[in-house]
Amino acid sequence: MNVAAEVKRKETGDGAVRNHWNVEEAKALYDLPFADLMLQAQLAHRNNFDPNHLETASLLSIKTGGCPEDCGYCSQSAHYETGLKATRLMDCTDVVAAARRAKDAGATRFCMAAAWRTPKDRDLESVCDMVNAVKGLGMETCVTLGMLTPNQAVRLAEAGLDFYNHNVDTSPEFYSKIITTRSLQDRIDTLAHARDAGIKLCCGGIIGMGEHVEDRLGMLVLLANLPSHAESVPINLWNKIEGVPVEDTAEPPDSIAMVRLVATARIMMSRSVVRLSAGRHYMSDELQALCFLAGANSIFIGDVLLTTKNPKVDRDADLLARLGITSGLAGGKQCVAPTSGQGEKCK
Ligand code: SAM
Numbered sequence: 090m091n092v093a094a095e096v097k098r099k100e101t102g103d104g105a106v107r108n109h110w111n112v113e114e115a116k117a118l119y120d121l122p123f124a125d126l127m128l129q130a131q132l133a134h135r136n137n138f139d140p141n142h143l144e145t146a147s148l149l150s151i152k153t154g155g156c157p158e159d160c161g162y163c164s165q166s167a168h169y170e171t172g173l174k175a176t177r178l179m180d181c182t183d184v185v186a187a188a189r190r191a192k193d194a195g196a197t198r199f200c201m202a203a204a205w206r207t208p209k210d211r212d213l214e215s216v217c218d219m220v221n222a223v224k225g226l227g228m229e230t231c232v233t234l235g236m237l238t239p240n241q242a243v244r245l246a247e248a249g250l251d252f253y254n255h256n257v258d259t260s261p262e263f264y265s266k267i268i269t270t271r272s273l274q275d276r277i278d279t280l281a282h283a284r285d286a287g288i289k290l291c292c293g294g295i296i297g298m299g300e301h302v303e304d305r306l307g308m309l310v311l312l313a314n315l316p317s318h319a320e321s322v323p324i325n326l327w328n329k330i331e332g333v334p335v336e337d338t339a340e341p342p343d344s345i346a347m348v349r350l351v352a353t354a355r356i357m358m359s360r361s362v363v364r365l366s367a368g369r370h371y372m373s374d375e376l377q378a379l380c381f382l383a384g385a386n387s388i389f390i391g392d393v394l395l396t397t398k399n400p401k402v403d404r405d406a407d408l409l410a411r412l413g414i415t416s417g418l419a420g421g422k423q424c425v426a427p428t429s430g431q432g433e434k435c436k
């Protein structure tokens with residue numbers, strides 16, 4: 090039996106999620122004739138999710154820029170001249186006001202991001218207040234704060250945090266070309282601390298930085314071989330930033346390669362929500378529609394991500410309406426209730 094058929098057999102057997110993939114198996118899926126790959130991806134999608142529904146999350150940068158890490162793709166690293174102004178940690182009341190606007194615009198999850206290597210304990214307590222208050226709005230909460238100690242993860246869990254976002258970013262082989270100030274193992278340790286504290290994981294990476302197809306697949310293998318799959322897997326297409334090292338190496342995947350990667354992720358992590366994350370503003374409606382057909386079932390909504398552009402909410406609502414996809418977005422078939430104004434208290 091060839092590798093793709095073997096993978097298919099395992100995947101459609103008892104439906105159990107696998108976490109012992111290798112790059113050869115991933116490549117065999119990725120290289121299938123397009124129609125065969127899409128069929129497998131759609132079967133995996135339909136077996137685990139409503140294929141006509143998208144999750145809608147919104148992002149807020151609660152502490153921007155001045156980051157000591159040297160991630161070569163990022164506008165917020167203090168190592169590069171990107172023209173970004175660093176800010177202090179936002180006030181809880183301003184964060185809650187932004188979360189309320191995001192909810193009213195149709196987001197069901199609110200992700201708060203801070204440009205830290207690791208949070209100071211005092212700052213972590215402020216973030217715990219934000220998590221608690223945003224949960225009071227009835228939204229799912231996610232934070233991304235850099236590396237965590239086990240105790241910090243427990244504090245976030247106690248505050249009611251639903252998801253911790255911490256990406257592996259790329260393949261083990263390409264990693265050192267992009268980041269030198271923290272190791273892949275550091276990231277895997279933080280993911281384990283969050284998991285051990287009972288927090289769900291949001292973990293994915295970036296493509297289009299100049300990596301090879303094998304690196305993109307190596308990233309998927311890394312993700313799919315985690316002890317348990319992240320519940321959310323964001324696939325970010327690099328959003329161009331002037332002044333960072335990746336500017337010199339970047340090469341976006343062609344559209345078909347993008348769809349193939351999403352489909353491969355869907356098959357390998359069949360029960361995870363796959364987010365078509367940064368970079369959607371470069372994509373045509375048709376490419377996004379193909380990514381949704383390939384199994385992507387989450388997007389960020391809102392005109393900005395952290396420091397870069399995202400498609401306008403109206404454009405997203407129009408696209409989802411034309412595709413008959415339900416979501417929290419107005420114009421979709423299912424709308425979230427307006428916020429009640431109750432429960433969301435900052436200390
Ligand atoms: N500082 C925290 C950390 O890195 O863990 C959290 C924020 S960081 C901006 C979260 C993730 O966003 C990164 O791991 C990376 O995968 C993604 N990201 C950052 N800049 C990006 C860009 N220009 N384009 C696409 N994705 C990006």
Ligand code: DTB
Nearest residue numbers: 202323328366367394395396397
């Ligand atoms: C993730 O994987 N993508 C989001 C979220 N996690 C924090 C961040 C995207 C950032 C895009 C670049 C920017 O706006 O600065």
Ligand code: SF4
Nearest residue numbers: 156158160163166204
């Ligand atoms: Fe800092 Fe996160 Fe940007 Fe890396 S990706 S430079 S850790 S904000």
